[in-house]
Structure formats: C-alpha cells, structure tokens
Amino acid sequence: MGVSEVINEMHPFKCGPCKKVTPHHYITKYESEIEPDAWVWLMECQNCFEQRLFDPIDRVISREDEITRCDQCGNYKMKAAKCRICKIADGQERIKERYWNGNSTLERFIDADI
Secondary structure (H helix, E strand, O other): OOHHHHOOOEEEEEOOOOOOEEEEEEEEEEEOOOOOOOEEEEEEEOOOOOEEEEOHHHOOHHHHHHEEEOOOOOOEEEOOOOOHHHHHHOOOOOEEEEEEOOOOEEEEEEOOOO
C-alpha cells in the first residue's frame, strides 16, 4: 500500500489508553528496524488523540467498514459508539490533561469555558 493510498485514511486499531477498538488517523510510516522491507505506521487515536506506532497487520480488518463520520460534528467514530467530541461539547465528559510533577505522571481535568 503506497503512501498516497493511506493519507487521510482511518483504520481501526485497539488503542492502548482507550482499551477499545477506535478509528486511528494515519500520520506517516517508518521502515521497521526489526524486519527488512517492513513498515510501521504512526497513527493517532480519534478517541483519546494519543499517537502510537502500529504494525499495519494489527488493524482490525473485520471492522474496517464500521468507521463513519459523526452527523453532528464530522469527527471520525465507530458506528456503534457516540462521538467523543460531541460528548465533551454536551458536558457528558471532561478533558483530562497529563502532566509531570517531577516525580510521577499525574492527571487533572481541564475546565473548558466554551
């Protein structure tokens, strides 16, 4: 699969931080140091927006066609799930921020005045 074929494409992967299958946006690819002529993709989860490297073989191919756009905001989401952007806008979910305090990584909620 060439680079031009996957730019602006979404693929379902199981996200580590989210612990569920979510759409991931393709950013770029890197040549694998482990296997010759193999590539890994840098992908961004559309639920938690964390970026991770994935092997293209790991994508959940049976759920490839379950990725749709939200009717309200246009964000990519799985058909069965409610859009996270819409949940944040409705006040059903709050945005968390991770920060380093010099000893450990902590989380706090961000108050968004929209």
